[in-house]
Amino acid sequence: MLKRITLPVAEIVNENETIRTFYFEKKLGALPGQFIMLSDLVTGEKPFSISECESGYFGVTIKKLGTFTQALFEKKPGDLLSYRGAYGSSFSISGRNVLLVGGGYATPPLYYLSKELLKAGAELTVVNGARSKKELVFCERFSNLSLSYQRITDAGCLGRAGSSVDIAQVLLEENHYDMVYVSGPELMMRAMRNLLQNYPELNYEFLFERYMKCAIGICGNCTIDPLGIRLCVEGPVLARDKIVQLTEFGEYHRNAAGIKEYF
Amino acid sequence: MLKRITLPVAEIVNENETIRTFYFEKKLGALPGQFIMLSDLVTGEKPFSISECESGYFGVTIKKLGTFTQALFEKKPGDLLSYRGAYGSSFSISGRNVLLVGGGYATPPLYYLSKELLKAGAELTVVNGARSKKELVFCERFSNLSLSYQRITDAGCLGRAGSSVDIAQVLLEENHYDMVYVSGPELMMRAMRNLLQNYPELNYEFLFERYMKCAIGICGNCTIDPLGIRLCVEGPVLARDKIVQLTEFGEYHRNAAGIKEYF
Amino acid sequence: MKNDRSRISVEFLGKRAATPLVLPAGIMGMTWSGMKYTWENGCGIITSKSLTMEPRKGHAGPVIAEFEGGMLNCMGLCNPGIEEGLAEVNEFRKFYEVPVIVSIFATTIDDFLTLTQKVNESRGDFVELNLSCPNVSDEYGLPLAASKIKVAEIVSAVKMVSKIPVIAKLSPNVSGLTEICTAAEAAGADALCLINTLGPGMLIDIDLQRSVLSNRTGGMSGPCVKPVALRAVFEAYSRVKIPIIGTGGVSNGRDAVEMLMAGASLVGVGSALYEGGIGIFEQINQDILTYMDQYGYGTITDIPRLEKM
């Protein structure tokens, strides 16, 4: 397991007003779906999924939300940040004809996954959804890959109105997929799970988020009911066999104190 | 560096009344001249040179002297002992025509050295000296190797009377050696050093003993004046370039309290 | 024979634990399902996260920092508070016949008593007094466990109200730990848990020129604290009659046997989850059985203890 590494931010790309990708020049050796714990050693330390990972650099794509991400958005290239990881389970690289469904800031890890799937020779269809056009990220990056790419916003400003789940439904009806990967807001993922109940033979993997503190499987803050598995070790990527058992999924999560908060 | 290993004594061979070889079934991977720290975890822990070392076992040849070695002599095969190491510097495996001079219980490490030298294709002459015939050890083992072997006792009971230094003197006069290895009582080694002053071109290595506690180079009990090198790390085997500088050699050593004791 | 797990089952203060392994406070014990997952994987007794009167979010990150041989943590006693915390315990205990230790933390005797009364009404099997958290000393000053008088006061007060056995969890970061142990015993403690984290310690990031932990210092745990835990357990074992939960740095079966030889009745396994994964409990159980087979011990209590000092 890697120790903490402190290094300058190599580059920052503005994806939109509230989302930026931070690049670091370092070989991380992470698998798609894994995350790092990123910190400035002043404001906090939080988990972020790897959105790009090549031999000489890696990136994480971050949405500005609270204190910590706001502090990150003050950083300029050359400023030092500190990370540990990569941690957690990863997406399996499997399936010949694959559907990827992303939502909001959770889509970027599917970009890294897509690149690895393409290397493995799979055919991909990617659905990238967001509330508005401005909030859609990684569109250009996906368009540059040889895959079928669909964008969707709630407002329909890109031609289609609706959610990525709506598109996924149509795609699932019209095509035969042998694997589905989903990363998005939990309620979107719950809708996907419900949709996928109609395809009992189809395997799928979702990327989950739970409140993480240690990220190394000891504090127990990120366990999910009723399995008790730790989303920082046995997750954040879970496969169908586990997902169907989750009673907590889409219902509640536990905050920093371990108190249940309902969606 | 190896951690402590506790294991049963595999076999004990009586070399004579006061010297025994203890065998352990364990791959030690030591080099000739290195030593282990052996303990029963009751009576003490002391350094002993490796006298045999093959892939499946190793042996140390021990003279009964004080409390600790007496306690060792109570042990039967199957009894547990604990060691750490191997530690220290080793004899270089070099020279085509080599003279080895041993004395008393310090001769056995030259046996392991001889085997390695023979493997490297060297021609060996071994001189094994002791006060009396009973005290000569490893005679049979040496005789079974293809080398020229000479035994000598102070009393002359084996045909020759004198010390191993006397024989070495004759051998050095009559032959051309390119390397000399010596392991014996310090005053014998001093005599060897004096003798070897007449051969300024000849390289040699001696195996030294000093009071050892940590054996890992931190306590400083085993340093030798004026170099200050530690005989547990930079020694116990020293080569000519170091040996000629030693003012302490043959004069005094320091005891467990670090107080000088003169020979 | 080797797979006869009953050989390592242990009776502890009237309850039976399937294995001698204890999940210590603050490790995986935040949620009922976390408790279940640990038990399913071979842990014999579960300790809850230390519960306080009110919920605590704990310190900001980083709350964990690694170093050679162990880790520091400054979780800061994050927990959902006694009510929610006991709800998690009850949820677990309702379905599983597995002894649970409820760890509680407070800074006044009154609060310890209030917490104990709530534990009385829960399904918890034992109550453990965390007298020794080093990560909130900025907030609360020296841990209570540093004073044998305070330890004795709290233990005897809690004993007056508790309906279940009381365990005192003590800190190694004190002078004269053995006397504190005997004071806890004299005050009525039913068992000791030794040790809480060592130090505390601090690490500095020389590039960012800041302490790594948000709270600057944190308690040490993991392999490197084992020698201190063994010493604490052995010295306590030599002086007290009550059972001891030996906790600190146990990462494999040989460590666990060392802890038993030092005098522990049960063995805590916490930080080892990090490097050993969730399989570590079953691995240790198996390694203990292997050791027992090697030396011919039928049941775990046949493993000899060191002669008392």
Add this chain to the structure above:
Amino acid sequence: MKNDRSRISVEFLGKRAATPLVLPAGIMGMTWSGMKYTWENGCGIITSKSLTMEPRKGHAGPVIAEFEGGMLNCMGLCNPGIEEGLAEVNEFRKFYEVPVIVSIFATTIDDFLTLTQKVNESRGDFVELNLSCPNVSDEYGLPLAASKIKVAEIVSAVKMVSKIPVIAKLSPNVSGLTEICTAAEAAGADALCLINTLGPGMLIDIDLQRSVLSNRTGGMSGPCVKPVALRAVFEAYSRVKIPIIGTGGVSNGRDAVEMLMAGASLVGVGSALYEGGIGIFEQINQDILTYMDQYGYGTITDIPRLEKM
């Protein structure tokens, strides 16, 4: 520039050390030639083995036991006694212009004073009071360093007679170390040395079913004690004005810089000799210079300290 060693030379209590590295008491300081060998290899200040009134052979072996992240030792204060010990110091100091700290150990004020008077007549540059040896507590009870009153008493008595600066070496195994540090400063100590070994700890050989160390317990040193040393140094640095020799677990240049940032003026390097070999001192010197170059610090005192707490 990089090889300009004067950039890491440090002034300490009126003497100049070529490098910030200190050989701590009990490491290689038994003989004059051991002192020389360490200095030749890049150590700036040499501390002698702790010297006592009479020679001591120390404990029987094993006196060293390794574990993950460090080692235990129970040398038992083996030393040739003050007379022979000072003879070694004098022999070294006669030929080399290298500051030497003479460490002394006693259990009574009278003996500390007698020892100090002998040090006065030697070529030693500083006297260090070992108030904290954990390996002779069977013999002598709790270390003196556990009591701020005793520490203050001894320091002020020694200050009355000592002709050279006085360093108090303290133990981390106490409650309230910072108060003990301020007590030592108030009593007149010219510098502190933090920390002596941690614990103590114990290890058990489960095959022989005996403690590994002959004396059962021993003090912990090596990489894993670094967090405790850093914390102790930083807390002391925040409260006292006298310089601190930061010792404990320093094994590489980054560790040394951490120690400086925590507030140390000099950095002790002891147990690291084991894994790092004698080349460790020069390696650390070079690594400090590399760090200084990376961040543009001209001299070692430019390396910033953490903000005091």
